[in-house]
Amino acid sequence: MMLRLLAFLLFPAAAMAQGWPQQPITVLMGFPAGSGVDVVARLLEEPMEKSLGGKLVMDYRVGAGGNLASEVVAKAKPDGYTILFGTAATHGVNAALYKKLPFDVEADFTPIAPMVNVSNVLTVNPQVIDAGTLREFIDKVKANPGKYNYASTGNGTGTHLAFAEFVAKAGLEMVHVPYKGGPEALTSVVSGTTCCIFNQVQTVLPQWKAGRVRLLGVTTRTRVSAVPDVPTIAEAGAEVGLRGYESYTWFGLFGPKGLDADIVNRINAAVKFALEQPAVRDRLVQLGNTPRWESPEQFRATVKSDRAKWAAVVKQVGATID
Numbered sequence: 202m203m204l205r206l207l208a209f210l211l212f213p214a215a216a217m218a219q220g221w222p223q224q225p226i227t228v229l230m231g232f233p234a235g236s237g238v239d240v241v242a243r244l245l246e247e248p249m250e251k252s253l254g255g256k257l258v259m260d261y262r263v264g265a266g267g268n269l270a271s272e273v274v275a276k277a278k279p280d281g282y283t284i285l286f287g288t289a290a291t292h293g294v295n296a297a298l299y300k301k302l303p304f305d306v307e308a309d310f311t312p313i314a315p316m317v318n319v320s321n322v323l324t325v326n327p328q329v330i331d332a333g334t335l336r337e338f339i340d341k342v343k344a345n346p347g348k349y350n351y352a353s354t355g356n357g358t359g360t361h362l363a364f365a366e367f368v369a370k371a372g373l374e375m376v377h378v379p380y381k382g383g384p385e386a387l388t389s390v391v392s393g394t395t396c397c398i399f400n401q402v403q404t405v406l407p408q409w410k411a412g413r414v415r416l417l418g419v420t421t422r423t424r425v426s427a428v429p430d431v432p433t434i435a436e437a438g439a440e441v442g443l444r445g446y447e448s449y450t451w452f453g454l455f456g457p458k459g460l461d462a463d464i465v466n467r468i469n470a471a472v473k474f475a476l477e478q479p480a481v482r483d484r485l486v487q488l489g490n491t492p493r494w495e496s497p498e499q500f501r502a503t504v505k506s507d508r509a510k511w512a513a514v515v516k517q518v519g520a521t522i523d
Contacts, residue, residue, distance in 0.1 A: 221281050221464055222255035228454075229260050229274050229285045231267030236383055237401040241317055241452050242286050244484055245475040252471035266358060266522075267291035268302065275304035279457040281464040284313065289450040289511070290359045292504050297512035298357040299522050306508060311460040312500040314472040315453035317490040320421040321363055321399040322431060324387075324414050329396040335417045335437035338397075339371050346374035352386040352395040353379050357522050360386070362511070363420055363448040364399045365518035367434065370442055390414060399448075402427055402489025420448040427489040451493060451507075453500060465497050 232238040239259075246257050262270040271291050277283035285291075292306045304310075325332060330349060332338035342349050351368075353361035356379040368375050378395050380386040383404050389395045391413050402425055408414045409428075418434035419425045435446045454468060475481055476492045485492050495503065515521075 219463075221467075222253060224282060225256040225258045226253070226281065227258050227260050227283050229262055229270040229283065231262060231264070231270030231286075231291060232288075233263050233382055234259075234261055237319065237404050238286060238288060238452055240403060240488065241485065241490065244481055245316060245472065248475035248478050248481060249468075249471040252474040253467065266295055266298070266355060268295060268299070271295075271306075271310075272303050274455060274457055275309040277457045279311070279459040279461070281456065281460065281468075283457065284468070285310070285455040286452065287455045288359070288452050289507050292455070293507035293511040294357065294359055294362060294515070296508050297515040298520060307501075307504060309458050311456040311458055311465055312497055312504055313454040313456055313460075313465050314469040314497065315451050315493045315495050315500055315503065316472060316476065317452050317485055318421070318493050319450045319452065319490055320402050320419045320425050321360060321448065321450075322402050322405060322419045322425070322428065322489075323367075323397065323417040323434065324390060324400055324405045324409070325397040325417060326390050326393055326395075326413070327415050329393050332417065333415065335432070335434060336441065338417055339373065339438070339441050342373045342375060347376065349397070350376045350378045350395040352389045352398040353377060354383045354386045354400070355379050355381060357515075357520050359448075359450045360399045362514050362518060362520060365520065366448065366514055367399070367443070367446065369518060370446060371438065372442065406489065420446070421491075422447045425489050425491075426486055451503070469497055 230239060250257055262273060267290060271285060274283055274285040296306045330341055332341055351364050353364060380389060386398055387400055390398050391408055405414060409416055416428055416431045418437045419431055420434055424433055434443055473494045476494050482492050
């Protein structure tokens with residue numbers, strides 16, 4: 202008995218991990234219910250719970266580009282009961298965009314696993330700009346510098362930076378109109394207040410199927426199976442300086458720094474299990490996502506490289522928040 206007690210005192214993290222989870226796991230979400238991030242989280246929720254043998258509870262802390270939720274997790278006890286549903290924006294873009302953050306996106310978090318890659322798509326209202334191809338869109342905008350407004354899901358968000366980079370590389374003059382989230386931004390395009398947006402494929406599919414918008418190009422390196430006839434911007438814009446253009450985001454899970462490796466590996470395995478379920482995988486693909494799994498070590502490298510990549514984009518387009 203004494204030896205067992207001594208082992209528990211000497212190796213508390215290992216002892217904690219062995220009995221984990223003994224209570225619901227809170228998943229902090231920095232984006233609103235019904236958003237693309239939330240849709241993915243909900244699809245993986247049930248199979249992950251099955252794998253973990255515990256309950257996941259979504260806690261929505263919307264605001265500051267996901268920084269509010271990130272701060273909660275960065276300061277949380279590393280016991281495995283508070284984790285973050287983060288993105289390439291929260292752990293890549295924001296580090297370059299915000300002059301001061303109350304945490305470090307690398308040092309203060311434990312990367313657990315990515316879940317999906319998400320492509321944006323150039324979405325236009327044909328009543329505002331009657332373009333059927335990317336080349337026609339670029340020609341019309343160039344012929345009318347400063348006339349067309351493009352929407353984003355917020356100043357400095359991935360949709361803003363991706364479009365700003367596109368505008369710079371294509372040599373266009375357009376006006377950026379930021380909104381407070383995806384629904385507002387897309388509504389502005391559908392209503393004709395703005396002409397266009399880079400938005401997640403899964404978000405614009407209903408409006409596209411209803412014939413209210415056109416899709417001119419996806420931002421990933423390869424075409425998206427949910428919209429196979431829509432070319433990539435890189436291929437469609439090769440003649441106008443957009444060869445090699447690529448911009449996408451990823452969604453993934455993070456814990457606070459110091460999270461026990463056994464817990465990290467169990468959550469990572471639960472993500473892998475969820476992504477291997479045919480129904481989940483098929484639905485993600487139907488919505489325009491690409492399932493993505495990496496080990497915690499590989500994911501840490503992804504976060505590091507993306508932080509550098511987005512810092513370069515932010516510098517190029519001159520975006521800033523505070």
